[in-house]
Amino acid sequence: xxxxxxxRVRFFGLVPAGVRCLVCQPRGGRLALARTDGAVEVYNxxxxxxxxxxxxxxxxxxxxxxxxxxxxxxxxxxxxxxxxEYDLARLCAAHSVDGCGGPIWSMAANxxxxxxxxxxxxxxxxxxxxxxxxxxxxxxxxxxxxxxLCLSWHPSDTHIAAGxxxxxxxxxxxxxQTVQRVMVNxxxxxxxxxxxxxxxxxxxxxxxxxxxxxxxxxxxxxERGTLLESHTISxxxxxxLAVSEKEDSIIVGTSTGATYQFQLLPVKTGSLEKRWxxxxxxxxxxxxxxxxxxxxxxxISGGLDAQLVIRPLMEKMQKKGYEAALRKFTFPHRRLVxxxxxxxxxxxxxxxxxxxxxxxSTDETGDDGxxxxxxxxxxxxxxxxxxxxxxxxxxxxxxCGSWVSYSTASRFHLYRVQYEGxxxxxxxxxxxxxxxxxxxxxxxxxxxxxxxxxxARGSVxxxxxxxxxxxKHLHTLQPPSGSPEAVYLLASSADGHWLxxxxxxxxxxxxxxxxFKHHCMVPMxxxxxxxxxxxxxxxxxxxxxxxxxxxxxxxxxxxxxAWSRMVQNRGLHKVWLERDSPITxxxxxxxxxxxxxxxxxxxxxxxxxSLPLPDNSTLLMNQGTLKQLPETARQxxxxxxxxxxxxxxxxxxxxxxxxxxxxxxxPIMDIKTQLPLPIQQKKFGT
Amino acid sequence: VAxxxxxxxxxxxxxPPSSEDEANEAPEEVSFGAAKEAAETERKLxxxxxxxxxxxxxxxxxxxQELFAEQKKRKLLPEAVLQELSAAPPAGRNQxxxxxxxxxxxxxxxxxVLGSVTVLRGFTSLSLYLTRSKGNYMAVCLKEQSLAGxxxxxxxxxxxxxxxxxxxxxxxxxxxxxLENKKDxxxxxxxxxxxxxWGEYKMSKTT
Numbered sequence: 001x002x003x004x005x006x007x008r009v010r011f012f013g014l015v016p017a018g019v020r021c022l023v024c025q026p027r028g029g030r031l032a033l034a035r036t037d038g039a040v041e042v043y044n045x046x047x048x049x050x051x052x053x054x055x056x057x058x059x060x061x062x063x064x065x066x067x068x069x070x071x072x073x074x075x076x077x078x079x080x081x082x083x084x085e086y087d088l089a090r091l092c093a094a095h096s097v098d099g100c101g102g103p104i105w106s107m108a109a110n111x112x113x114x115x116x117x118x119x120x121x122x123x124x125x126x127x128x129x130x131x132x133x134x135x136x137x138x139x140x141x142x143x144x145x146x147x148x149l150c151l152s153w154h155p156s157d158t159h160i161a162a163g164x165x166x167x168x169x170x171x172x173x174x175x176x177q178t179v180q181r182v183m184v185n186x187x188x189x190x191x192x193x194x195x196x197x198x199x200x201x202x203x204x205x206x207x208x209x210x211x212x213x214x215x216x217x218x219x220x221x222x223e224r225g226t227l228l229e230s231h232t233i234s235x236x237x238x239x240x241l242a243v244s245e246k247e248d249s250i251i252v253g254t255s256t257g258a259t260y261q262f263q264l265l266p267v268k269t270g271s272l273e274k275r276w277x278x279x280x281x282x283x284x285x286x287x288x289x290x291x292x293x294x295x296x297x298x299x300i301s302g303g304l305d306a307q308l309v310i311r312p313l314m315e316k317m318q319k320k321g322y323e324a325a326l327r328k329f330t331f332p333h334r335r336l337v338x339x340x341x342x343x344x345x346x347x348x349x350x351x352x353x354x355x356x357x358x359x360x361s362t363d364e365t366g367d368d369g370x371x372x373x374x375x376x377x378x379x380x381x382x383x384x385x386x387x388x389x390x391x392x393x394x395x396x397x398x399x400c401g402s403w404v405s406y407s408t409a410s411r412f413h414l415y416r417v418q419y420e421g422x423x424x425x426x427x428x429x430x431x432x433x434x435x436x437x438x439x440x441x442x443x444x445x446x447x448x449x450x451x452x453x454x455x456a457r458g459s460v461x462x463x464x465x466x467x468x469x470x471x472k473h474l475h476t477l478q479p480p481s482g483s484p485e486a487v488y489l490l491a492s493s494a495d496g497h498w499l500x501x502x503x504x505x506x507x508x509x510x511x512x513x514x515x516f517k518h519h520c521m522v523p524m525x526x527x528x529x530x531x532x533x534x535x536x537x538x539x540x541x542x543x544x545x546x547x548x549x550x551x552x553x554x555x556x557x558x559x560x561x562a563w564s565r566m567v568q569n570r571g572l573h574k575v576w577l578e579r580d581s582p583i584t585x586x587x588x589x590x591x592x593x594x595x596x597x598x599x600x601x602x603x604x605x606x607x608x609x610s611l612p613l614p615d616n617s618t619l620l621m622n623q624g625t626l627k628q629l630p631e632t633a634r635q636x637x638x639x640x641x642x643x644x645x646x647x648x649x650x651x652x653x654x655x656x657x658x659x660x661x662x663x664x665x666x667p668i669m670d671i672k673t674q675l676p677l678p679i680q681q682k683k684f685g686t
Numbered sequence: 687v688a689x690x691x692x693x694x695x696x697x698x699x700x701x702p703p704s705s706e707d708e709a710n711e712a713p714e715e716v717s718f719g720a721a722k723e724a725a726e727t728e729r730k731l732x733x734x735x736x737x738x739x740x741x742x743x744x745x746x747x748x749x750x751q752e753l754f755a756e757q758k759k760r761k762l763l764p765e766a767v768l769q770e771l772s773a774a775p776p777a778g779r780n781q782x783x784x785x786x787x788x789x790x791x792x793x794x795x796x797x798x799v800l801g802s803v804t805v806l807r808g809f810t811s812l813s814l815y816l817t818r819s820k821g822n823y824m825a826v827c828l829k830e831q832s833l834a835g836x837x838x839x840x841x842x843x844x845x846x847x848x849x850x851x852x853x854x855x856x857x858x859x860x861x862x863x864x865l866e867n868k869k870d871x872x873x874x875x876x877x878x879x880x881x882x883x884w885g886e887y888k889m890s891k892t893t
Contacts (some may be wrong), residue, residue, distance in 0.1 A: 015743070062838075062872070079838045079842060080834075080838060081834060081837070081838070081843045100840070102834075102837040102840040103837055103838050105841075121840075122839060122843055147841075147844075192852060196848055213848065235855075236855065237848075237849075255854075286862070286863075357848075592730065655730060669863065672859065672863060673859040673860065674859075675859070675861065675863075675865065677850065677856035677857065677858065678856065678857060678859070678862050679854070679855055679857065680855045680856060680857035680861075680862070681857070681862065681865060
């Protein structure tokens with residue numbers, strides 16, 4: 001791999017927000033997720049669970065319930081009392097309607113996706129019609145005292161079951177009347193606490209499933225108002241539950257971070273009588289699991305520890321390969337760090353502020369693995385707080401370090417940074433061009449003279465940066481046949497000639513910046529793009545996809561390179577394809593044109609195109625063994641993928657100069673100690 | 687002579703006590719009349735002081751009342767405008783809606799933001815007055831924020847009490863994760879005692 005000095009950075013204090021809601025798209029293959037800071041994300045199952053859309057949060061937005069309706073429309077509701085529809089093409093909140101019932105605790109769509117029912121703080125259940133362009137209030141159902149914490153439609157849409165405090169209620173949708181009222185606290189003796197029904201599900205058989213704060217999962221016959229089965233699975237609250245489409249499997253999440261699966265199994269083999277049995281326990285989370293979902297093949301849970309866990313069910317898998325592996329996601333699938341190489345600066349993006357740091361330096365040298373003493377410590381130069389309640393969409397620092405830019409949902413900011421000796425002064429550029437906001441990605445050109453702004457409908461704005469501190473709109477680039485989706489990735493060439501833009505429809509367009517014309521489009525691939533970069537010498541575009549495929553496309557020749565074809569013919573190594581996290585950054589070594597540097601959360605790789613490709617029988621991660629071999633043996637076993645797994649979880653890696661790397665790590669334990677408190681665990685023997 | 691003696695006695699009574707050696711001596715003999723006169727003068731002086739004090743308070747109170755009356759008059763728009771407003775229908779055509787008068791007349795929970803009011807003399811119509819006013823002035827009718835905010839806070843408090851309240855059995859982070867460290871196959875120290883700064887920033891060599 002070569003010898004490098006590594007700046008190992010652990011002062012990016014990112015604390016991802018906890019997962020609050022999860023909902024699978026019916027018949028769509030996507031998962032919508034809402035976090036405690038109001039951010040909404042969409043994951044694509046087919047694209048290797050790639051986080052394909054992110055709508056940043058908002059200070060005033062609390063999302064307590066999320067649901068898909070009318071096919072692919074996404075709605076959210078929360079303690080603010082509004083029902084919000086999210087525009088997934090423009091990645092923002094489209095419009096809001098006041099529920100008029102106070103804070104909204106729960107929301108569910110009927111099976112045809114034409115109506116939404118919301119459960120409110122004032123004890124009412126309200127029905128809304130989903131119409132083109134928005135939603136319309138239809139009517140209130142019978143209102144009683146007690147906040148409606150959860151609700152569920154019967155699959156036939158004739159009844160709604162609602163959970164409250166100490167009570168579960170069933171409504172007849174047509175008449176709006178309460179047709180059943182069951183006290184769930186009845187069986188608990190001498191208890192002064194109230195029983196909170198945290199989640200509820202209505203099965204087609206007429207069974208209502210509830211989970212409550214006493215750690216019980218209970219099955220009720222709603223018509224008779226009787227308890228069929230009661231399972232006490234935890235000493236702390238069971239906060240969430242989700243039923244599979246076939247209604248033969250249930251996943252529940254508890255406050256302790258444990259999740260359990262219930263399955264409807266025959267009492268004896270061959271018997272027709274079936275019972276719900278608690279089958280599999282899981283402990284994937286350390287904090288409360290407030291959201292669970294059940295897809296056709298997997299159990300999905302999200303915790304306040306910010307982790308999204310997808311546990312495929314073995315019995316549903318065709319083959320026991322990597323598809324059946326457990327997937328855990330803690331960090332976003334996009335870059336939150338940008339680097340000014342020459343100036344040795346790092347810009348960290350938080351949800352409501354940015355931090356600009358200057359790296360430290362050392363004069364010493366040492367042996368492999370040795371920690372070198374610093375001559376100058378890293379400095380926190382500037383903290384830029386975003387004004388207003390909106391969270392930040394994207395940010396960037398120019399390669400020279402003199403410009404910093406970021407965008408929120410409605411504002412775009414550009415700053416000029418000046419370095420005087422040891423001090424730093426930041427000045428806002430006053431008149432920025434009026435653009436359609438938000439910007440989804442920002443990228444400065446390599447000579448820091450232009451700023452590329454990724455916008456909606458496939459467009460990219462080119463802004464010219466003027467000294468001493470100004471900005472002018474030069475041109476807007478658009479794909480020839482238009483695109484409904486926003487651009488989310490940008491890459492510009494070192495010579496300032498080319499720009500590559502990736503849209504939400506996964507199309508990659510390449511533009512000629514000298515004449516501002518569309519140059520060509522990379523052939524469509526069936527997966528989402530996770531990172532792109534243009535080689536400084538050859539102007540080859542290197543592309544990584546969410547299924548871990550890797551391509552190299554020659555921009556001047558408008559076709560894949562010979563090396564790329566060879567890689568595709570040979571196929572990538574199995575271990576490479578079975579990585580859990582996507583590549584989020586690609587960069588190059590100007591002194592070594594055959595090198596491509598890339599990284600994901602768990603590994604950093606120097607891909608040397610001049611070396612042979614490994615086949616499946618060779619060990620992929622062979623750096624350790626190579627070091628121990630004598631020179632001649634090493635030469636025989638060298639292959640193109642030089643992978644280092646020493647630094648993880650890795651949020652960002654870049655080459656500062658030919659001998660210097662920077663690695664930004666975020667240890668998981670540093671995050672966990674800053675989260676809300678977990679439940680006390682009493683372990684035997686401690 | 688008697689009067690001189692009385693005056694002298696009064697002076698002696700009213701004057702500060704003499705030096706220490708004289709304190710050992712027996713008190714001076716003072717006649718009843720002299721004492722009476724001394725007491726009277728003293729009473730008169732105190733009375734006058736009290737009366738002056740009362741006068742001062744009265745004056746202060748009077749001035750304060752006047753100030754309040756003045757402020758109240760200043761708060762209301764000129765008489766002519768008020769008359770016109772009570773006669774005319776509420777202005778609704780432009781986005782700005784004015785809610786005038788004291789807080790008791792405004793609907794509860796609605797805030798009214800009014801800048802400084804410039805008094806124009808010689809105006810002819812209400813609408814002219816409203817459109818003429820320039821300057822940093824915008825009157826808006828805000829959504830009933832205070833009520834909605836209260837509901838939201840109550841809801842959040844309920845959630846917090848249920849999840850993190852006294853019955854919740856929560857553990858401190860270092861306690862919780864130290865348990866994991868101890869249960870690991872390779873036992874580690876409690877989270878609290880691991881030196882955090884060690885991992886902060888390092889430069890190391892790697893090949």
